[in-house]
Amino acid sequence: MAFPTSPAPAAPTPAARPLAQPAEPKGWLGLLFMAPSLVFITGLFLIPLGMTLWMSLHNWPLLGRVKFIGLANYAELAHDMQLWHSLGFTLLYTVLVTAAIMAVALPLALLVDRPLRLAGLFRTVYFMPVVIGFGAASTLWMWLLNPDSGVFAQLLRGAGLVDSAPRPLESFWPALGVIILMVVWKTAGFTMVILLTGLQAIPADVIEAAKIDGASVFSRFRRITLPLMRNSLLLALVLNVTSSMLAFDQFFIITQGGPSNSTISAVFSIYLASFSSYRLGYGAAMSFVLLVVLVAISSVQLAFLRQRPEES
Amino acid sequence: MERIRRIPAQQPLSERLSFWGFALAGLVAALIFLMPVVWSLANSFKPAAEALAHPAALFSKSFSLENYRRLEGVGAGWYVYATNSVLIALGTVALTILVAVPAGYGFSKFRFPGQSALFMIVMATMMIPFQSILTPLFLILKFLKLQNSLTGLVLIYVTFQLPFSIFMMRNAFDAVPRALIEAARIDGASQATILRRIMLPIALPGVATVAMFAFLNSWNEFLAALIFLSDQNKFTLPIMLVNVSSGIYGIIDWGALQAGIAVTMLPCILLFLALQRYYVRGLTAGAVK
Numbered sequence: 148m149a150f151p152t153s154p155a156p157a158a159p160t161p162a163a164r165p166l167a168q169p170a171e172p173k174g175w176l177g178l179l180f181m182a183p184s185l186v187f188i189t190g191l192f193l194i195p196l197g198m199t200l201w202m203s204l205h206n207w208p209l210l211g212r213v214k215f216i217g218l219a220n221y222a223e224l225a226h227d228m229q230l231w232h233s234l235g236f237t238l239l240y241t242v243l244v245t246a247a248i249m250a251v252a253l254p255l256a257l258l259v260d261r262p263l264r265l266a267g268l269f270r271t272v273y274f275m276p277v278v279i280g281f282g283a284a285s286t287l288w289m290w291l292l293n294p295d296s297g298v299f300a301q302l303l304r305g306a307g308l309v310d311s312a313p314r315p316l317e318s319f320w321p322a323l324g325v326i327i328l329m330v331v332w333k334t335a336g337f338t339m340v341i342l343l344t345g346l347q348a349i350p351a352d353v354i355e356a357a358k359i360d361g362a363s364v365f366s367r368f369r370r371i372t373l374p375l376m377r378n379s380l381l382l383a384l385v386l387n388v389t390s391s392m393l394a395f396d397q398f399f400i401i402t403q404g405g406p407s408n409s410t411i412s413a414v415f416s417i418y419l420a421s422f423s424s425y426r427l428g429y430g431a432a433m434s435f436v437l438l439v440v441l442v443a444i445s446s447v448q449l450a451f452l453r454q455r456p457e458e459s
Numbered sequence: 460m461e462r463i464r465r466i467p468a469q470q471p472l473s474e475r476l477s478f479w480g481f482a483l484a485g486l487v488a489a490l491i492f493l494m495p496v497v498w499s500l501a502n503s504f505k506p507a508a509e510a511l512a513h514p515a516a517l518f519s520k521s522f523s524l525e526n527y528r529r530l531e532g533v534g535a536g537w538y539v540y541a542t543n544s545v546l547i548a549l550g551t552v553a554l555t556i557l558v559a560v561p562a563g564y565g566f567s568k569f570r571f572p573g574q575s576a577l578f579m580i581v582m583a584t585m586m587i588p589f590q591s592i593l594t595p596l597f598l599i600l601k602f603l604k605l606q607n608s609l610t611g612l613v614l615i616y617v618t619f620q621l622p623f624s625i626f627m628m629r630n631a632f633d634a635v636p637r638a639l640i641e642a643a644r645i646d647g648a649s650q651a652t653i654l655r656r657i658m659l660p661i662a663l664p665g666v667a668t669v670a671m672f673a674f675l676n677s678w679n680e681f682l683a684a685l686i687f688l689s690d691q692n693k694f695t696l697p698i699m700l701v702n703v704s705s706g707i708y709g710i711i712d713w714g715a716l717q718a719g720i721a722v723t724m725l726p727c728i729l730l731f732l733a734l735q736r737y738y739v740r741g742l743t744a745g746a747v748k
Contacts, residue, residue, distance in 0.1 A: 174569050174570045175569075175571050176650065177565035177568070177569025177570070177574070178565065178571065179565070180561040180564050180569070181561070181565040181577070184558045184562035184581070185577075185581075187558060187614070187617060187618045187621055188584055188618060190599070190618075191599065191614060191615060191618040192587075192592070193580075194595075195596050195599060196592055196595075198592075198598070198599075199592050199594065199595050202595060202598075258481065258484060258485055259485070265482060266485070268489075269485040269488070269489055271732070271735060272489040272492055272493055273488065273489070273492050274731075274739075275493070275496070275728060276492060276495075276496070278675055278728060278738075279496075279679070279724045279727055280678065280679025280727070281679065281681060282679065282681040282696075282723070283697065283700060283720050283724045286700045286704045286719075287495060287496075287499050287720050287724075288495070289704055290499070290704075290716060290720075291495060291498070293711075295511070296514050296713055297514060298515045301513075301514050301515050302515055305515075336492070337742070340739060340742050341743075344743045393590050395590070395681075395682050396682065399681075399685075399701075400701055414590045414682070417590070417594075418593075421593065421594045422597075422686050427597070427598070430594045431594045431595065434592065434593070434594060437591050441587075441588065441591070442586060442587065445586060
């Protein structure tokens, strides 16, 4: 996601808040306090949201005449092989990178979940790459990976593992592999913190009781820890899936969509349609499809999230 | 955040072993997370020939600022881009606070029909990513004559900071005791005085969280800056980095790139180290809810 570290709190439920708080004498005065924010959200969110749908029904060049063409953009989408390829690629990337992040973040969370000063220090270090932007992180990894003066090439050659410097960006799977490596490095700390809040909410006496009953480390983890941190696992999953579906920076910067257009993500193809070919209507149609896919994915996940463990 | 406990020397062997196992595993992981940043910083101070020959070396025989000087020759010069980034980040922080604090106060302390529906609409902005409405935003900025301007970009960043910020501020204001407000009102304090003198001091940590997220997100944002800024003098640091990394005639000046990366990422890292607890509070706000 281009706002990579937005925490996107889990679906807030205003209805669930106690309404018992006595209201201010003049309730409508509140609207006055909210007015500026409503202007922003209407002007730069709700109106553009409606425009996306409206524009998608038009042939809308940057310059020149705008023409209503009904659903023609969507009909074209259906046959656009590059678009389907990029959607497929984005899904593949999302599945792989989410799995990789979880596989790294969960052990890290378990590792640093102890009341030691050293654990706090480790947490800070693991989290640090999260605050570096995707732009800086991507260019940093471009350098690490480059075959001529990159660190990886030198270390691998120095260790005698390879004869000539590897060029991971020249074929599909190695390119995807190094991107995933970079993203795990940059974002695992974020997921670790989310999982840590779940771990720390587990009452210590539950674990103690299981220990006394003679449960092994493994079965304690599988039967107590995992089920009890279910909500934070799901939240981490939602946040990772949504942000991976919107990946752009790393593919634009590191692989530049290559080799042979195989790493063009969904947002990347919207960018190309709207701001490289300047087919704004077609780009809007693509945006709308992506939006529907994303809202569908996050609603399904949030539905799971809302169920409390004891209900299921 | 954590209770601190020292490891006494006379503990059973198994516990000491498990401590050292933890320390070793943690240290290895810490090195993996740290090294890319350390390598990049180390190389930004190396002369070109040495960086090419020994990129993995942490210390070089000769310390040089030549890379940073070459960065002045990139496009309009790195300080122009740094200034733009600072202006955008500070603008976003200021405007986000100015808009989100009153809104959070409104959602926390006032009740009127349709208020929850309004709150849901505000929060929906979080569900729908800004990437999917870039095309119309481009037209709106053009209509407002704000295309290719830092102000236009700030307005967009503020809009997409708002849901999280309003959510944070509402929770912060929810924490202010009712009795305190009543007492102030009885003493004849006005709405504005109550907000400024009583509510804000208590809600200040929430404001710090909001400010920090606004700063980091606007400083690091790439896609919108790439699309909405077309004039070389308006670029931000991330855009500068990508221009350097795409090279001139196929030759990439890795040294200048390292210097640029350092300039771009150090402010974020320092800010994070200084205000860590506000940042983590913001992250967990969603998880605990």
